[in-house]
Amino acid sequence: MAKPKVASVWLEACAGCHMSFLDMDERLLDLFSRVEITSTPISDIKEIPEVTVGVIEGGLGNEEELHVARDLREKCKILVAWGDCAVFGGINCMRNFIKPEDMLREAYTDTVSTVNPSGVIPHVDLPPLLPQAIPVDRAVKVDVYVPGCPPDADTIAWVFNEILEGRIPKVPSQMMRYD
Numbered sequence: 001m002a003k004p005k006v007a008s009v010w011l012e013a014c015a016g017c018h019m020s021f022l023d024m025d026e027r028l029l030d031l032f033s034r035v036e037i038t039s040t041p042i043s044d045i046k047e048i049p050e051v052t053v054g055v056i057e058g059g060l061g062n063e064e065e066l067h068v069a070r071d072l073r074e075k076c077k078i079l080v081a082w083g084d085c086a087v088f089g090g091i092n093c094m095r096n097f098i099k100p101e102d103m104l105r106e107a108y109t110d111t112v113s114t115v116n117p118s119g120v121i122p123h124v125d126l127p128p129l130l131p132q133a134i135p136v137d138r139a140v141k142v143d144v145y146v147p148g149c150p151p152d153a154d155t156i157a158w159v160f161n162e163i164l165e166g167r168i169p170k171v172p173s174q175m176m177r178y179d
């Protein structure tokens, strides 16, 4: 029987959630024997295939991320929001108190840079920012929430096991971790 496929994407996020996934260590070998990983945040795959489980690390901050989240939602049966940035917006929402144009000006043109003392101009190809950073479920339906910043590797392993056993898990509070 074909293994269930898993695709994960990394949107507005730091690397912490993915590092926690890698912290599953030897349990990754068990996971890889049970699923086929079709794409990860470090694979350069433009087209997400149809999968059983889609995982989103990070929240939504620009139009491109919104497109990726909607695309993955369409192509997966079970969507997992993984980490606080995905679950409720997390640290990304700190920018919601500042107008996007003010933030871009501060980041790119007003701030003195060691590379370019007069500041740098944002490239025209940068995806337009959403008016506010938002969690994943503000844009698409989420089936499984995995809170934590980052979620613990034990919790991630448990969530995968639950899904592969045919259950839609609800992470108990004692399994949530905040470092």
Ligand code: SF4
Pocket: 012, 013, 014, 015, 016, 017, 057, 058, 082, 083, 084, 085, 086, 090, 091, 148, 149, 150, 151
């Ligand atoms: S939830 Fe925490 S560890 Fe995960 S991407 Fe956000 S800031 Fe990083």
